[in-house]
Amino acid sequence: MVLLNLIFIFSCVNCFYSELVKPVSNHQSPLNRKRVMNVIGAEKLSHSYDYEGSLNRSLENITLDVPQGQWLALLGHNGCGKTTLVKHINALLQVQRGELTIAGLDAKNQANIWRIRKASGMVFQDPNNQFVSSVVEEDIAFGLENYDTPVSEIPAQIKRVLSIVGMSGFEKKSTHMLSGGQKQRIAIAGVLAVNPDVIVFDEATAMLDPEGRQEVLSTIQKLNHQEKKTIIMITHYIEEAVLADRIILLNHGKVLGDGTPREILSNLELMHIAGLQPPLPVSAYHDLQAAGVKLPFCPITNQELVEALCQ
Numbered sequence: 544m545v546l547l548n549l550i551f552i553f554s555c556v557n558c559f560y561s562e563l564v565k566p567v568s569n570h571q572s573p574l575n576r577k578r579v580m581n582v583i584g585a586e587k588l589s590h591s592y593d594y595e596g597s598l599n600r601s602l603e604n605i606t607l608d609v610p611q612g613q614w615l616a617l618l619g620h621n622g623c624g625k626t627t628l629v630k631h632i633n634a635l636l637q638v639q640r641g642e643l644t645i646a647g648l649d650a651k652n653q654a655n656i657w658r659i660r661k662a663s664g665m666v667f668q669d670p671n672n673q674f675v676s677s678v679v680e681e682d683i684a685f686g687l688e689n690y691d692t693p694v695s696e697i698p699a700q701i702k703r704v705l706s707i708v709g710m711s712g713f714e715k716k717s718t719h720m721l722s723g724g725q726k727q728r729i730a731i732a733g734v735l736a737v738n739p740d741v742i743v744f745d746e747a748t749a750m751l752d753p754e755g756r757q758e759v760l761s762t763i764q765k766l767n768h769q770e771k772k773t774i775i776m777i778t779h780y781i782e783e784a785v786l787a788d789r790i791i792l793l794n795h796g797k798v799l800g801d802g803t804p805r806e807i808l809s810n811l812e813l814m815h816i817a818g819l820q821p822p823l824p825v826s827a828y829h830d831l832q833a834a835g836v837k838l839p840f841c842p843i844t845n846q847e848l849v850e851a852l853c854q
């Protein structure tokens with residue numbers, strides 16, 4: 544009876560993420576599925592902020608390769624260095640120590656900064672801070688003009704990226720009139736317009752309601768699967784990280800864990816050290832085990848929990 548109740552409860556709540564986007568296959572290694580050339584390569588990357596005269600170490604010896612086309616989620620508690628790391632990937636911070644290559648460009652070479660920013664676009668938490676114009680088409684055109692796109696090509700490019708983010712026909716709309724999810728999708732369109740290899744999302748869903756989050760996650764999935772973009776996604780929502788190919792867990796500026804969502808999220812010890820709550824299905828798996836109910840595998844999504852309970 545308890546099991547039946549659990550099945551019912553999780554069937555009911557299993558609507559948002561599992562309906563939205565199917566997680567990567569349960570039983571294959573997505574890291575192997577997409578083994579192609581690396582678009583990001585970091586070797587012993589370290590960084591300190593100079594804060595009121597004292598150095599605050601934010602990254603320590605980060606060594607990391609990201610294959611082209613990978614969807615990587617960066618997780619870790621507040622202040623562990625996630626934003627600092629992705630700011631390096633977008634050349635917003637200079638390399639102090641170590642090596643970093645983005646799309647084959649050496650980030651230590653100042654002459655590469657603009658090319659790195661073109662190769663690696665960034666979407667931030669608050670879409671309102673990302674607009675340079677209050678009219679959708681002008682905002683997207685701004686990035687294109689910055690990168691010397693011929694004026695005659697700009698309308699077609701705007702049309703193309705609006706279609707990809709599911710906002711066709713919004714060219715003349717005011718950004719003030721859009722919902723949070725729509726604003727983020729316009730911000731994504733602006734980034735996409737200059738055709739970057741990598742798109743970084745720094746908590747891009749944090750300020751959105753569930754509907755807006757769903758819109759943005761679907762768009763990220765499309766960018767990765769259809770447009771073949773490499774995705775670096777920082778999120779506080781563990782359920783979102785399940786969708787990635789790979790998770791890197793940061794802790795005090797260091798890599799604490801690196802593996803598939805299943806490897807990382809089902810590892811209670813790692814999650815505990817990182818100060819993160821495991822996904823509900825993982826906790827349920829361990830709670831049931833403690834109560835003497837052994838499920839056939841450790842589920843990381845609600846859908847998998849239902850499957851495990853049914854088995």
Ligand SMILES: Nc1ncnc2c1ncn2[C@@H]1O[C@H](COP(=O)(O)OP(=O)(O)O)[C@@H](O)[C@H]1O
Binds near residue numbers: 592594621625628
């Ligand atoms: N501009 C800054 N000046 C000084 N210290 C900073 C600055 N930005 C971040 N830090 C510090 O660097 C560390 C890493 O911060 P951050 O990369 O923003 O972490 P996260 O994105 O994981 O929350 C934290 O200790 C934070 O307080």
Ligand SMILES: [Mg+2]
Binds near residue numbers: 626627
């Ligand atoms: Mg941050």
